[in-house]
Amino acid sequence: MTRVETASVAGPGQTPAATVGSFDLSIIIPTFNEAENVPVLLRRLAKVLTGTQIPAEVWIVDDASPDGTAEVARQVDVPLVVRVIERSGPRGLSPAVVDGLRVARGTHVLVMDADLQHPPEAIPKLLGALRAGADFAIGSRYVAGGAANEFGLLRVLNSKIATWMAVPLVGSGVRDPMAGFFCFRRADVDAETLNPVGYKIGLELLVKSSPGRVVEVPIDFGSRHAGQSKLSFAEQLSYLQHLRKLYAHRWPTASQAALYCAVGACGMVVDLACMTVLMTLGVVFSAARVASILVALVGNFVLNRAITFPEANRRAWRSQFVKYALVCMIGLVLNWGVSTGLYHALPAWHGAYLLFCLVGIVAGTASNFLLSKHIVFRAGR
Ligand code: GDD
Ligand code: MN
Numbered sequence: 382m383t384r385v386e387t388a389s390v391a392g393p394g395q396t397p398a399a400t401v402g403s404f405d406l407s408i409i410i411p412t413f414n415e416a417e418n419v420p421v422l423l424r425r426l427a428k429v430l431t432g433t434q435i436p437a438e439v440w441i442v443d444d445a446s447p448d449g450t451a452e453v454a455r456q457v458d459v460p461l462v463v464r465v466i467e468r469s470g471p472r473g474l475s476p477a478v479v480d481g482l483r484v485a486r487g488t489h490v491l492v493m494d495a496d497l498q499h500p501p502e503a504i505p506k507l508l509g510a511l512r513a514g515a516d517f518a519i520g521s522r523y524v525a526g527g528a529a530n531e532f533g534l535l536r537v538l539n540s541k542i543a544t545w546m547a548v549p550l551v552g553s554g555v556r557d558p559m560a561g562f563f564c565f566r567r568a569d570v571d572a573e574t575l576n577p578v579g580y581k582i583g584l585e586l587l588v589k590s591s592p593g594r595v596v597e598v599p600i601d602f603g604s605r606h607a608g609q610s611k612l613s614f615a616e617q618l619s620y621l622q623h624l625r626k627l628y629a630h631r632w633p634t635a636s637q638a639a640l641y642c643a644v645g646a647c648g649m650v651v652d653l654a655c656m657t658v659l660m661t662l663g664v665v666f667s668a669a670r671v672a673s674i675l676v677a678l679v680g681n682f683v684l685n686r687a688i689t690f691p692e693a694n695r696r697a698w699r700s701q702f703v704k705y706a707l708v709c710m711i712g713l714v715l716n717w718g719v720s721t722g723l724y725h726a727l728p729a730w731h732g733a734y735l736l737f738c739l740v741g742i743v744a745g746t747a748s749n750f751l752l753s754k755h756i757v758f759r760a761g762r
Contacts, residue, residue, distance in 0.1 A: 404462075406430075406437040406508060407487030407567070411477035415495040416448040417607035420457045425501045427459040433505045438462040440481040441495075444472035450495075474561075474611070475577030475585065482572040491564040492582065493520075497606040499562040506598045507564040516569060516592035519555070519583070520562030526599030527557070543581075543620060550627055551587050555595050558584050562600065565592065576626055579619035580612060588627045625688075634754075640689040641750045644681050652677035678709060690758035701757055708752040716745030 408426065412419065419441065430437045439461055443451040451467050466480060478492055489511055493499040503520050510518040522529040523544075529537075544559055551558045563583045570590045577585065587595070628636035652673045659669035682705050686693060693701070720741030724734060 404436050404438045404487035406489045407485035408439045409481035409492045410495050411474045412443045412450045412495045414446045414448045416450045416453045418495050419454050423457045423459045427461045429501045442466045442477040442481045444468050475582040478582045479577045490567045493562045503600045510596040515594045515596035517595045518564045519560045519597045520600040521557035521597035522602045523556035524597045524599050529602040578623040580616050644684045648677040648681040651680045692760045693758035704757045712745035712749035715748050716741040719744045
């Protein structure tokens with residue numbers, strides 16, 4: 382359950398009710414244990430927004446922070462419309478932003494962190510970019526003039542790899558798709574299509590709303606004002622899960638096929654490792670082959686069930702395994718049939734027999750994949 386309430390109110394004589402619907406900008410700020418930062422942030426926001434006369438509402442979306450962030454936000458005395466959402470249940474940056482999006486009323490929506498790593502002074506530029514025709518504006522560390530000062534080597538590498546893994550989704554033109562500081566038109570986004578996993582809600586929005594023109598405004602991503610980052614190792618792992626979902630959204634069949642092939646490659650490694658162990662233990666080759674192939678088969682089944690086809694019917698794993706083994710058998714026969722058929726049909730090409738094998742492998746794999754997808758791991762109702 383989520384509680385929404387109003388904390389302090391803009392300018393003398395104004396009430397939130399009177400201003401509903403008339404905001405140019407809704408600022409969504411997810412918070413967890415940011416009690417020390419929120420007052421500083423709100424004061425800096427108030428200065429920027431009143432100075433530039435941007436009619437804005439601020440949503441602090443807090444996850445029952447033990448340090449009393451929500452209460453602090455309610456008490457801050459600033460000339461701003463500040464509303465506080467207190468979430469309960471599983472906490473998370475992205476779901477908090479989505480909750481904010483559900484209630485935001487501004488024409489434009491801006492998302493930023495509470496720890497002052499995102500300079501509020503850049504907001505007019507981000508909004509200006511949208512008014513000038515951009516569909517999505519990012520406060521970016523990686524364009525000329527931008528900076529990310531506080532980063533250690535490990536985090537730089539981490540961020541680079543994460544960015545690189547998202548390139549096929551957003552194109553290489555977007556330099557900082559990992560940013561948590563961005564602005565878009567509310568009408569361009571349907572909150573209900575968002576699948577908030579982990580930290581990268583900006584990436585989620587870029588992929589789901591496919592904005593035409595993305596503009597990056599350089600920012601100096603400074604150091605945290607107070608407190609600690611909540612970006613845990615678990616959050617970084619959930620990024621991989623998030624990527625899987627985004628790829629599946631963009632290219633449903635191709636991304637499944639790629640995962641299926643990756644699992645197949647793992648299976649090969651398992652098979653060879655198993656062989657090495659068994660041969661070292663002195664097991665007869667033909668028997669070792671049987672055991673290794675079976676181990677790889679079981680491993681591939683488990684991985685495909687868990688990763689490639691996670692939407693498959695969860696209950697019937699026994700019959701699924703039998704079907705999977707049969708499907709692999711069909712693939713094996715097809716592989717053999719196609720390569721042998723080609724070999725006999727094209728005697729002039731015998732020197733290129735490996736090519737026939739390759740065609741056989743592709744045919745077998747394609748058959749394995751399609752039968753696995755449509756028969757073995759058919760999505761459950
Ligand atoms: N409601 C809520 N719930 N807010 C959260 C949660 C949560 O579970 N976890 C973090 N936040 C809030 C923090 O309080 C802060 O305002 C903001 O989300 C960012 O969290 P940080 O913990 O400061 O993240 P970071 O600095 O490591 O990462 C930031 O920079 C990354 C770029 O490398 C974020 O902006 C990321 O989105 C961004 O990718
Ligand atoms: Mn931070």
